[in-house]
Amino acid sequence: MVKEMTGAEMVVQALKDQGVGCLFGYPGGAVLPIYDALFQQDQVQHILVRHEQGAAHAAEGYARSSGKVGVLLVTSGPGATNTITGLTDALMDSIPLICITGQVPTHLIGSDAFQECDTVGITRHCTKHNYLVRSIEDLPRVLHEAFYVAQNGRPGPVVIDIPKDVQFATGAYIGPQHIEHRTYKPQLFGDAAKIEQAVAMMAMARRPVFYTGGGIINSGVEASRLIRELVALTGFPITSTLMGLGAYPASGPNWLGMLGMHGTYEANNAMHDCDLMIAVGARFDDRITGRLDAFSPGSRKIHIDIDPSSINKNVKVDLGIIGDCTHVLRQMIEVWRHRGCKADAGHLESWWREIGVWRERKSLAFKPSDTVIKPQYAVQRLFELTKNRDTYITTEVGQHQMWAAQHFHFEDPHHWMTSGGLGTMGYGLPAAIGAQLAHPEALVVDIAGEGSILMNMQEMSTAVQYDLPVKIFILNNEYLGMVRQWQELLHGGRYSHSYSEALPDFVKLAEAYGAHGIRCSDPAHLDEAINEMIQSPKPVIFDCLVDKTENCLPMIPSGKAHNEMILPDTDEDIGAVIDSKGKMLV
Amino acid sequence: MNAPSAPLSPYSSALGKSNLEVHTLSVLVDNEPGVLARVVGLFSGRGYNIESLTVAEVAHGEHLSRITIVTSGTPEAIEQVGHQLERLVPVHRVTDLTLTGGAIERELAMIKVAGRGEDRVEALRLAEAFRARVIDASIESFVFELTGAVAKIDQFIELMRPIGLVEVSRTGVAAISRGPKAM
Numbered sequence: 081m082v083k084e085m086t087g088a089e090m091v092v093q094a095l096k097d098q099g100v101g102c103l104f105g106y107p108g109g110a111v112l113p114i115y116d117a118l119f120q121q122d123q124v125q126h127i128l129v130r131h132e133q134g135a136a137h138a139a140e141g142y143a144r145s146s147g148k149v150g151v152l153l154v155t156s157g158p159g160a161t162n163t164i165t166g167l168t169d170a171l172m173d174s175i176p177l178i179c180i181t182g183q184v185p186t187h188l189i190g191s192d193a194f195q196e197c198d199t200v201g202i203t204r205h206c207t208k209h210n211y212l213v214r215s216i217e218d219l220p221r222v223l224h225e226a227f228y229v230a231q232n233g234r235p236g237p238v239v240i241d242i243p244k245d246v247q248f249a250t251g252a253y254i255g256p257q258h259i260e261h262r263t264y265k266p267q268l269f270g271d272a273a274k275i276e277q278a279v280a281m282m283a284m285a286r287r288p289v290f291y292t293g294g295g296i297i298n299s300g301v302e303a304s305r306l307i308r309e310l311v312a313l314t315g316f317p318i319t320s321t322l323m324g325l326g327a328y329p330a331s332g333p334n335w336l337g338m339l340g341m342h343g344t345y346e347a348n349n350a351m352h353d354c355d356l357m358i359a360v361g362a363r364f365d366d367r368i369t370g371r372l373d374a375f376s377p378g379s380r381k382i383h384i385d386i387d388p389s390s391i392n393k394n395v396k397v398d399l400g401i402i403g404d405c406t407h408v409l410r411q412m413i414e415v416w417r418h419r420g421c422k423a424d425a426g427h428l429e430s431w432w433r434e435i436g437v438w439r440e441r442k443s444l445a446f447k448p449s450d451t452v453i454k455p456q457y458a459v460q461r462l463f464e465l466t467k468n469r470d471t472y473i474t475t476e477v478g479q480h481q482m483w484a485a486q487h488f489h490f491e492d493p494h495h496w497m498t499s500g501g502l503g504t505m506g507y508g509l510p511a512a513i514g515a516q517l518a519h520p521e522a523l524v525v526d527i528a529g530e531g532s533i534l535m536n537m538q539e540m541s542t543a544v545q546y547d548l549p550v551k552i553f554i555l556n557n558e559y560l561g562m563v564r565q566w567q568e569l570l571h572g573g574r575y576s577h578s579y580s581e582a583l584p585d586f587v588k589l590a591e592a593y594g595a596h597g598i599r600c601s602d603p604a605h606l607d608e609a610i611n612e613m614i615q616s617p618k619p620v621i622f623d624c625l626v627d628k629t630e631n632c633l634p635m636i637p638s639g640k641a642h643n644e645m646i647l648p649d650t651d652e653d654i655g656a657v658i659d660s661k662g663k664m665l666v
Numbered sequence: 667m668n669a670p671s672a673p674l675s676p677y678s679s680a681l682g683k684s685n686l687e688v689h690t691l692s693v694l695v696d697n698e699p700g701v702l703a704r705v706v707g708l709f710s711g712r713g714y715n716i717e718s719l720t721v722a723e724v725a726h727g728e729h730l731s732r733i734t735i736v737t738s739g740t741p742e743a744i745e746q747v748g749h750q751l752e753r754l755v756p757v758h759r760v761t762d763l764t765l766t767g768g769a770i771e772r773e774l775a776m777i778k779v780a781g782r783g784e785d786r787v788e789a790l791r792l793a794e795a796f797r798a799r800v801i802d803a804s805i806e807s808f809v810f811e812l813t814g815a816v817a818k819i820d821q822f823i824e825l826m827r828p829i830g831l832v833e834v835s836r837t838g839v840a841a842i843s844r845g846p847k848a849m
Binding site (some may be wrong): 200202204205208209212229261262263264387389391392393589619 | 673696699700703704707711719745746749750753755756757758
């Protein structure tokens with residue numbers, strides 16, 4: 081189908097042809113033609129954010145909760161530079177985004193024109209790929225190729241920088257059929273011989289563990305179904321990174337909880353003592369491994385990843401399988417069945433007994449209180465009161481994020497959106513807006529801290545404008561809690577600039593935005609207040625005043641191994657646990 | 667349980683600097699704007715070394731360029747470099763010519779030497795021994811053109827230094843595998 085149209089019309093047409101239902105953006109001089117084309121149609125909904133960073137995180141929330149590509153549209157110069165944090169976030173967490181940026185007309189490029197910046201130069205390091213479209217002839221191909229690159233292989237953000245004259249120019253539009261990239265062809269199926277080898281290793285394993293990550297979520301719902309099937313077939317225990325929560329249900333019998341710096345005692349000890357680790361779509365991040373040279377010293381390791389550069393990057397593995405999780409897991413299940421494999425039941429039983437002892441330590445326990453709301457208790461109550469609904473959780477970054485990961489239990493993939501790799505404060509509210517757009521009927525809650533929420537608070541206006549009833553559940557301890565915790569552990573309790581002074585009255589702030597505000601400081605009234613939040617048809621800011629100095633535990637201190645965790649019932653001076661080398665780490 | 671193994675990270679083992687190797691990588695890329703910046707940015711962003719880099723279009727019709735990079739690092743780090751390069755969207759192929767073995771590496775250098783009397787004669791004599799060509803001459807100077815392996819050029823430059831070396835321009839290494847097959 082060849083049709084004459086302007087560059088701006090091509091952008092909108094390509095969005096329609098790619099099945100994009102909504103995009104997030106902010107207009108400006110260099111994208112006016114595209115905004116004009118958007119105005120003249122009603123198939124693609126545009127959501128006006130209040131800051132371009134919000135557009136990027138909203139697109140991420142939309143993408144993560146729906147499995148589709150998130151799209152944002154911003155102007156040149158500051159419009160583009162304001163997206164950098166969101167693009168980097170999406171790159172670190174492998175989220176498919178298309179970011180369309182306006183650019184000054186081609187004849188002005190390089191002249192330091194008004195609102196000009198070198199967008200492709202600046203975004204080269206924080207995108208999977210980017211394009212500057214210098215001619216209308218290239219535009220249709222680039223638009224569709226960008227969608228291909230964003231979604232295929234390891235997903236990621238792609239920037240398309242379109243000068244204003246190209247938006248005005250007229251050319252022949254070509255649809256998305258026959259888009260095949262010249263060079264970028266990721267491997268989807270695992271090598272058959274390696275699958276056989278992996279299955280043989282699994283059948284022989286005595287102390288196996290599955291270590292799963294965000295790659296399973298990115299691969300699609302089918303990958304989550306398959307990992308559940310493989311876990312059921314083998315009877316192996318399974319743990320997950322922060323990004324992979326929900327792939328295996330938290331209520332499942334083989335679930336060990338999250339692993340890593342704030343993971344459970346049983347998950348980290350299982351990783352440390354296993355004899356076979358099967359990493360699926362996880363990347364051995366430093367928050368997972370702890371001290372590298374003491375990481376799971378006695379195990380053989382299988383690593384399944386779509387990105388060949390992930391394999392042997394941080395941890396050398398014995399068997400690397402390149403491929404998409406869905407395909408590789410299916411191949412493994414087929415071979416396991418076909419060969420009539422059986423797990424080593426005797427050894428597995430004693431392995432589970434050992435895990436049972438670790439579980440008994442109840443590493444997520446905390447001291448309950450009748451007088452003050454414990455942040456963990458707040459998350460627990462939120463979970464209990466929302467678990468029978470279709471609930472999507474986003475978070476900001478810090479202690480509340482870890483408490484959410486520990487105490488909110490996910491049964492399904494795509495219901496948990498958090499900034500894992502980059503650790504972006506200010507992610508949660510815009511991400512919740514994106515998730516709510518993708519799931520209008522669902523309950524979407526941003527579990528936040530009073531510090532993080534102020535970073536993108538302006539997006540409350542967006543939520544109110546589009547009747548998106550997102551709930552912001554602030555665990556307000558009046559501290560940048562994770563900073564405060566590290567200062568307590570590592571810097572002699574010198575709380576340098578970590579106290580949240582001059583906080584706004586969040587209830588009045590909610591009302592100022594036209595939303596609903598709730599405050600609660602009494603554990604006895606918490607359930608009632610949470611129910612009020614759930615029942616409200618409006619966006620809600622819930623100011624939950626919690627214990628100010630609660631630490632987030634358990635914790636693997638910096639520079640320590642998985643079996644050297646600080647547990648909640650540890651009485652020793654936890655500051656003394658970390659040596660000078662550990663203090664150097666982040 | 668098996669015996670604990672040695673540190674496994676390419677980075678932790680790189681701290682020892684004991685097993686640093688020099689490898690030559692050939693990278694075939696689409697010749698599009700910014701592709702060199704992507705490659706160079708990858709090296710600087712991830713802290714890899716570039717000892718030498720050459721680039722030129724090698725197939726005009728197909729807009730293909732070939733980049734030859736000489737890098738140093740532990741074997742694990744160099745394996746990572748290859749994978750990271752392959753991740754770049756406009757990259758067609760990456761070959762570690764040092765791993766595949768037996769590649770031919772050549773560099774071209776232009777070397778300016780100034781002097782009078784006996785020094786001029788000595789410079790010419792050495793140039794002849796190294797098969798360097800004189801491509802510019804004045805009463806008090808020569809410019810030599812020398813092609814060869816890196817070590818040969820290094821050696822020639824060292825010999826010229828006491829005679830009156832003025833400046834050097836080198837292309838960096840270009841490399842190709844032996845035998846009938848492409849990379």
